[in-house]
Amino acid sequence: MTRLNLVLLVAIVLSALYLVHNQYESRRLFMALDKAQAEARKIELENDRLQVEKRAQATPSRIERLARTQLQMRNATPSITQYVQYGGNAQVDGAGGKP
Amino acid sequence: MSRSVLYTSSPLLASKTPVWRSKFIVAVVALGFLGLAARAAYIQVVANAFFQRQGEVRFARTLELPASRGRILDRNGLILASSVPAPSLWAIPEDVDRDPVKLRELARLIEMPLAELNKKLEDEDKSFVWIKRQVDEPVARKVAELGIKGIYQRKEYKRQYPEGESAAHVVGFTNVEDQGQEGIELAFNKDLGGKPGSRRVIKDRLGRVVEDVGEQIPPMDGRDIELSIDSKVQFFAYQRLREAVIANKAKAGSVVVIDSSTGEVLALANYPSYQPDKRQNLSGEQLRNRALTDTFEPGSTMKPITVGMALEAGRITPQTIIDTTPGRLTITGSTITDTHNYGVLTVEGVIQKSSNVGATKIAQRMSPHEMWDTYSALGFGQKPQISFPGAVSGRVRPYKSWRPIEQATMSYGYGLSASLFQMVRSYTAFAHDGEIIPATILKNDTRASGVKVFSPQTATAVRKMLQMAAGPGGTGMKAQTVGYSVGGKSGTAHKQVGKGYASNKYRSWFTGMAPIDKPRIIVGVMVDEPSAGQYYGGTVAAPVFSEVVQQTLRMMGVQPDLSVKPQVMAQEVEESF
Numbered sequence: 001m002t003r004l005n006l007v008l009l010v011a012i013v014l015s016a017l018y019l020v021h022n023q024y025e026s027r028r029l030f031m032a033l034d035k036a037q038a039e040a041r042k043i044e045l046e047n048d049r050l051q052v053e054k055r056a057q058a059t060p061s062r063i064e065r066l067a068r069t070q071l072q073m074r075n076a077t078p079s080i081t082q083y084v085q086y087g088g089n090a091q092v093d094g095a096g097g098k099p
Numbered sequence: 100m101s102r103s104v105l106y107t108s109s110p111l112l113a114s115k116t117p118v119w120r121s122k123f124i125v126a127v128v129a130l131g132f133l134g135l136a137a138r139a140a141y142i143q144v145v146a147n148a149f150f151q152r153q154g155e156v157r158f159a160r161t162l163e164l165p166a167s168r169g170r171i172l173d174r175n176g177l178i179l180a181s182s183v184p185a186p187s188l189w190a191i192p193e194d195v196d197r198d199p200v201k202l203r204e205l206a207r208l209i210e211m212p213l214a215e216l217n218k219k220l221e222d223e224d225k226s227f228v229w230i231k232r233q234v235d236e237p238v239a240r241k242v243a244e245l246g247i248k249g250i251y252q253r254k255e256y257k258r259q260y261p262e263g264e265s266a267a268h269v270v271g272f273t274n275v276e277d278q279g280q281e282g283i284e285l286a287f288n289k290d291l292g293g294k295p296g297s298r299r300v301i302k303d304r305l306g307r308v309v310e311d312v313g314e315q316i317p318p319m320d321g322r323d324i325e326l327s328i329d330s331k332v333q334f335f336a337y338q339r340l341r342e343a344v345i346a347n348k349a350k351a352g353s354v355v356v357i358d359s360s361t362g363e364v365l366a367l368a369n370y371p372s373y374q375p376d377k378r379q380n381l382s383g384e385q386l387r388n389r390a391l392t393d394t395f396e397p398g399s400t401m402k403p404i405t406v407g408m409a410l411e412a413g414r415i416t417p418q419t420i421i422d423t424t425p426g427r428l429t430i431t432g433s434t435i436t437d438t439h440n441y442g443v444l445t446v447e448g449v450i451q452k453s454s455n456v457g458a459t460k461i462a463q464r465m466s467p468h469e470m471w472d473t474y475s476a477l478g479f480g481q482k483p484q485i486s487f488p489g490a491v492s493g494r495v496r497p498y499k500s501w502r503p504i505e506q507a508t509m510s511y512g513y514g515l516s517a518s519l520f521q522m523v524r525s526y527t528a529f530a531h532d533g534e535i536i537p538a539t540i541l542k543n544d545t546r547a548s549g550v551k552v553f554s555p556q557t558a559t560a561v562r563k564m565l566q567m568a569a570g571p572g573g574t575g576m577k578a579q580t581v582g583y584s585v586g587g588k589s590g591t592a593h594k595q596v597g598k599g600y601a602s603n604k605y606r607s608w609f610t611g612m613a614p615i616d617k618p619r620i621i622v623g624v625m626v627d628e629p630s631a632g633q634y635y636g637g638t639v640a641a642p643v644f645s646e647v648v649q650q651t652l653r654m655m656g657v658q659p660d661l662s663v664k665p666q667v668m669a670q671e672v673e674e675s676f
Contacts (some may be wrong), residue, residue, distance in 0.1 A: 027309040034308045047234060048167075049183040056261040060334035077649070078582025078659040 108126050139467040158301050159312060166293030168256065169321030171270055173281055173330040174363070174542050178261055180284065180375075182277070183627075185233035185257035188242060192220045192228055194249030203590045208238055208245075211429040221356075233257040234274060240414045246285035256374075256553075259286070262330055269328055269386040269540070272375040281539070282388070282475045283324060286486045293321035327363030332356055335650045337368035340624070343643045347629035353390035354643060356651055359530035359618045362538045362547040365651065366519070367391075367457045369569050391483070394493040394516040395625070398592030399574075400610045400638070402450055402458045402511030403561050404525065408473040410446075410557045414464040416561050421447050423456040434505045435459055435511075450564040450588065451573045455511045461509030470506065471498035477535055477594035479517050484537050493517040512590060522610055524621035529565070548622030562586055566615045569641075576642040578611055580649040582659030587611015587622075587644060594628065604628055609640035613648045614660045624646050659668040 067073040104110075113488040170179040188209065197220075206213040209231045219228055233255055234242070238515035239342040243252065258273050260266070269486065271282020279288035300312040335352045344352040373385040409415045426440030441452050449457030474480065480495035494516045501509075508514040513648065519527075520538070528547070536549035553561075567577040568647030569659055576590040590608035594601040609624045612618040624640040626648070633639050652659075 004432055005335070027303075028482075030311075031307050031309055041532055045184050046236075048181060051263060052181045052259045055181075055260070057261065059261050060331050061263070061338070064334075064338075066481040075650075076653065081653075083658045091223070094606045 122564035135222055138217065144551045146284055155312075158303075160302050161297055161299050162308075163314075164296040164298060164318040165254075165256075166295045166318035168273075168277055168293060169256070169291040169323045172323055172325045172459065173192065173328050173333075174326065174365075175329065176325070177330050178258050179266055179328070179330065180258055182256040183259050184236050185254040185255055186236070186239040187232040187255045188230040188234060188239070188250060188252055190228055190230050190250045191226055192222055192249070195220050196248035200245070201229070204245060205242060205247060208241055209234055218411070220303060223237075242420075258381075260375040261332070263375050264333045265368060266328065266330065266373045267372045268369050268390075269326070269333070269367050270375060272378065281488065283326065283487075285488045287324050291321040291324060294319040296672070298601055300391055310323060325517060327358070327361075327365065327542050328367070329365045329654065330650075330653055332647075332651045333366040333368060336366040336436060337370065339643050339646045340368055340626075341370045343384065343626060343639065346438055346631065347626060347633060347639050348631040349629040349639075350627045351384070352624070352643075353391060353393075353519045353521055355390050355505070355623045356647060357523055357538055357613060357621045358526065358548050359527055359536075359621050361534040361543055362527065362549075363543055364538055364540050365620065366647075367540075373510070377433055388487075388489060390487075390519045390625075391487055391490045392518070394491055394518050394521075395606055396513050396592050396595065397517050397522050398512040398608060399453045399455075399604070400588050400590035400608045401510070401515075402453065402521055402566055403529065403588050404477065405458050405462050405470075405510040405563060406446055406450055406471065406564065407529065407561045408462055408470060408555055409461045410560055411553050412465060412469060415446050415461060417447050417564065419447065419459045421446060421449055421454075421460050423454045423460070424614070425457060426461055428456045428503045428507075430459070430507050431502070435507060447564050447567055450561075451567045451570075453568070453574045455588070458511040459507040462506060467498035467506050470509065471501075473552065474515070476550065477528060478521055479515065480524065483524060485520075487538055487540060490520070491518060493521055512592065515611050517520040519608075519623050519625045520585075522608070523621050526610055526612060526621050526623070527553045527587040528613045529558050529561050529611045530621050531558075537571050552634075562612070562618070564613055565611060569611060574635070574637040575609060575611070575639060575644075578609060578644045578648075580613070581646060581660055582614045582647040582663050583652055583657070584615040584647070584661055585613040585648055586613055586615040587641070591634060591636045607636040607639040609636050609644045611644055611648075616660065619655060619657055620648065622651070657666075 170178055171181075173179055173390050196355070202216065204212055206216045211231060214438070216230070219230060222228070230250065239252055254380055256276070256277055260270060260272070267282075269282055271279060271284035271286075273279050273284050277292075279285035279291065285289065296314040298311060300308045301312055303309045311507040325616075337358055339353045342352045351370060353477045354366065355364065355370045357364055361673040367388075369387070371385045373381055401449055406415070410417070415588070420443060422443050423437060423441045424443065428435045435455050437454050437456050440450070441454050441457070444452060444454060444457055446461065448454075449461065451506045474495050480493055482492040485491050487566075496505075496515070505514045506648075524538045525535065527538075530553040531547075531549060533539055533553035534549035535552050536547040563586075565588060566584060567573055569578040569585050569587045575587055578585050578589075586606045587609055588611065590610070592606045592608065593599075593602070594604040596604065605628065606626070607629055610621070610623040612621045622644050624643045626639050627637045
């Protein structure tokens with residue numbers, strides 16, 4: 001009887017220690033998860049910010065200015081545009097062809 | 100000296116202890132236990148909730164989960180407005196570490212004169228002072244690196260508008276609290292806004308979150324709003340309008356481009372405009388979305404509508420002869436005049452030459468009731484069904500109160516008022532086979548169906564007249580553009596000043612469509628008070644129309660329906676060598 005009690009005592013102490021350890025571990029992992037999530041959100045926001053910045057670098061006004069001043073480009077008009085029909089039975093040399 | 104007594108022989112042992120004493124001790128100890136048990140029961144059963152709460156207050160926290168505001172996109176998914184983190188800097192003046200080197204560096208980073216910064220930190224009685232709200236993230240990071248004691252950051256978001264002033268009136272802006280104030284930002288504030296969520300957590304001694312407790316309410320991010328605007332068309336329209344307004348020394352101008360098949364607004368621009376993210380010293384002039392909020396007498400751009408309704412009622416045909424000699428007509432004491440005596444014209448000629456007398460004579464074949472019905476069906480005198488703040492209804496008086504002279508002047512666009520937007524939308528009736536279609540600022544790719552106002556034959560006939568008006572011998576020749584057939588009507592309206600009309604103040608209009616056989620777009624241009632010599636709609640507004648049509652159709656990938664003169668190409672090629 002006494003021996004059984006002793007065994008049970010040891011078992012319960014071990015179990016209690018294990019519980020404490022588990023609780024500690026779970027909190028530690030949770031903290032890590034939380035930190036990672038915060039980081040993810042921060043990166044997401046950074047992504048948004050960079051998207052806007054990228055867009056700001058590609059606004060029509062900027063493109064037009066650079067095209068005119070740096071690349072000496074000018075507006076396309078129908079008189080210097082060749083219109084190509086696609087679909088139907090358009091014949092394209094070389095590339096494509098019938099399957 | 101000492102008189103020690105052995106314990107075993109202590110006389111006290113021999114004395115008889117009264118029984119009540121031991122009983123008393125037992126009772127006291129029992130009472131103690133009873134007290135403990137009662138207290139335990141009280142804490143755990145009776146007042147459990149209170150103690151639970153008190154415990155939680157000491158380690159549990161509710162964190163707000165911010166929802167990000169939705170973006171505003173154009174029809175191709177390009178960003179017109181988006182929120183980016185922009186921390187605000189604040190300080191507790193008393194605590195600020197006054198290291199002159201660091202403060203100078205801070206002032207440089209936030210682009211604020213050092214004197215101003217010092218002034219903000221001067222008042223030591225204050226426990227809170229904003230240093231600068233919504234600075235850019237990289238700047239905020241550098242400020243944090245400086246590590247000045249007593250200066251803190253608060254997480255905030257700010258809207259960025261990459262398109263700048265060209266789309267300012269459409270997109271609008273938000274205030275510092277992220278609430279929409281103008282344009283789409285205001286109209287769709289609820290959808291864009293989203294709902295912040297919250298979570299309850301347990302924090303440890305160091306303030307780190309260690310556990311979630313209870314229910315989490317996830318944040319609902321704001322919805323992205325996809326507009327019908329094409330940012331390239333928008334930019335181009337704005338740019339051309341601005342050039343025209345400046346070149347003609349005008350006060351202001353507006354341009355509206357509508358897709359005539361879907362009713363989508365491809366561009367809506369006004370000048371003067373503003374930078375939505377730099378709004379210091381903003382004036383009402385810049386802020387006004389004139390195309391929607393200002394109504395004017397549309398002048399001659401109304402004439403095609405007059406002709407359309409008479410054609411529809413069968414009172415005239417395109418070839419009906421209208422005698423406009425001698426270029427003047429007197430109705431109940433008031434005289435209507437043309438700029439020249441055009442003599443005998445067909446109905447087509449009336450539109451082409453823009454004869455006021457001709458339009459009046461056509462209107463006289465209609466009853467006021469019929470005219471009013473058509474005006475209403477075309478949306479005049481009603482608020483446009485468009486989700487936009489501040490759209491106005493314009494004014495058409497009830498037909499019962501029209502005097503004959505008023506019926507006459509309305510036929511050529513005086514005595515009633517409309518916004519440029521209403522005017523452009525009414526022309527969808529000609530472009531969309533006689534149906535007036537609802538205009539939308541949101542993306543919608545399906546062909547719109549509207550209310551029938553004219554028959555397809557009438558619409559085709561009026562389109563032909565519009566083409567003549569923009570062709571050789573018409574008032575709007577400058578509306579022509581390379582490669583595409585256009586049709587449209589110019590208008591030059593005297594501005595109303597006080598009770599009468601100013602003789603030297605005009606408003607130039609041009610409203611038209613292209614390609615004329617199967618219209619894809621309707622473009623309206625309005626320039627307010629051009630004062631550099633030219634003031635006719637055909638010379639001031641029509642060139643803007645021409646360029647906007649050219650670029651818009653090209654961007655939409657519409658193939659030219661006119662053969663292009665090759666010498667244009669040859670000349671241009673030579674030039675570039």
